Amino acid sequence: MKKKLALTSVAFLTAITLAGCSTGETVATTPAGDITKDELYDAMKASIGETVLQRLILIDVLNDAIGDNELEAETEAELLTTIEQYGGEETFNYILSQSGFANKDEYQDVLYLNKLIEAAVRAETTFTDEEVEAYYEAYQPQINVQHILVADEATAVDLINQINAGADFAELAKANSTDTATAENGGETGLFGAGDMVAAFEEAAYALEVGEVTQTPVATEYGYHVIKMIEKTEKGTLEEERENIETLMMDEKLADNDYLTSVMSTIVQAANVEIKDEDLAAAIDQFLPAEETSSSDSATSDEASSETATSEEAESATAESAN
Known part of the structure; x- marks a missing residue:
């Protein structure tokens, strides 16, 4: 009966990794001919390249912004606990497949990036006395x-x-x-x-x-x-309720996708990310001011925005299902 809450964070990723350096090495052979790493790389870049590059950039940028942390270890431990709760990898992998994840590595990447995003938002968010007092009055x-x-x-x-x-x-x-x-x-x-x-x-x-x-x-x-x-429960004084109120305020911020994106935009812009591959230049456009986006024409920009929105909606849904 509880109403459906928004997620406490944004999943900006799919966890499929692009092939490494482009080479002519054959990865598959068919009666009609060979498929090379060049062909595989180009096809994957065209379909998911911007999304995957965005994931890799965000992880690097957030790790740098947060500094030393134990989030990767926490993610691994949480994954193991979740697998145990489902009775083993076979059942867990089935649940993942029903939720749209390719494998447990993809799910682990979702958890990890979400933890990085949450940590970054907490570090970047403060509340003024006036904001806390206003929240207390309505609390x-x-x-x-x-x-x-x-x-x-x-x-x-x-x-x-x-x-x-x-x-x-x-x-x-x-x-x-x-x-x-x-x-x-x-x-x-x-x-x-x-x-x-x-x-x-x-x-x-x-x-x-x-x-x-x-x-x-x-x-x-x-x-x-x-x-x-x-x-x-009786309502306490402002000082008695302050810690709880600030926790509630932070939870609301973490559930606000627009706010999350604004914080991520500040962090990404401060990092001065430079994308060398022109085909993938729009990978972080959603975190840049409109005048700085790299899309070459409006049709291309509209298409990229549509694909990004669809990807985020799907990923949010699958992350919620898996949790």
């Missing part, structure tokens, strides 16, 4: 509720009447709720904060006092809810 502490989700309003009304007559909320949730994630736990959602749930549910929940139950069904895209407040 609502986390709450915990029980809820029963049903398909129709009449059933929800009947459940409210039973609760008002003394029926046990948790037992009704176990017997009636269609939210399988919470039903067995008596409908308890666990702690959540502002922005975590769909708006109508959240608004109704925050309006309750501890022990209070909604007296009219709460309609959302999922059905009709009956909600009971079971835990409502």
Whole structure:
């Protein structure tokens, strides 16, 4: 029932590596002739060259900007843990293939670059006292509720009447709720904060006092809810809440793709990257001011932008599926 959150970072890559130095060495033989490394390189460069070069540039630039770090080791450890959680490489590789990844090396590269991006954004982001104070004024502490989700309003009304007559909320949730994630736990959602749930549910929940139950069904895209407040954290002073607020503010920044791109643009531009291959000159255009982009004509530029956008959307989706 939680609304779908944006990713905490942007995946700028596909992890297929271009062939090394271009040579005439044969990589495959067919009845019609040989395929050389030159031909393979040219074909891969034309189809994925800009995307892969962008990945390689970003990793180099971010490593330089961040300095010494343990992110590569962290990524390797996280990958091993994930494989174990899936019961071994065979199952894990199947999940990857269903999520659009070629292999575990590609998935590992996604994890690694995302960690680099997150570290760079954290290092580049600060909040003023005024920003923290404004966030604090609008901030609502986390709450915990029980809820029963049903398909129709009449059933929800009947459940409210039973609760008002003394029926046990948790037992009704176990017997009636269609939210399988919470039903067995008596409908308890666990702690959540502002922005975590769909708006109508959240608004109704925050309006309750501890022990209070909604007296009219709460309609959302999922059905009709009956909600009971079971835990409502009191809002502390600004100083008491400051660390938590800054964490929430940073999480929002990491979930904002436009902000991530702006930070990446600052870092890439400061690095003075120079691309020698004219065919791949547009690889980092999305991080450069419009007047500095290298596309030679508007048609080529539009095509490249379209391909980049499609690639990023697909990669974000696959990364989310795998996680």
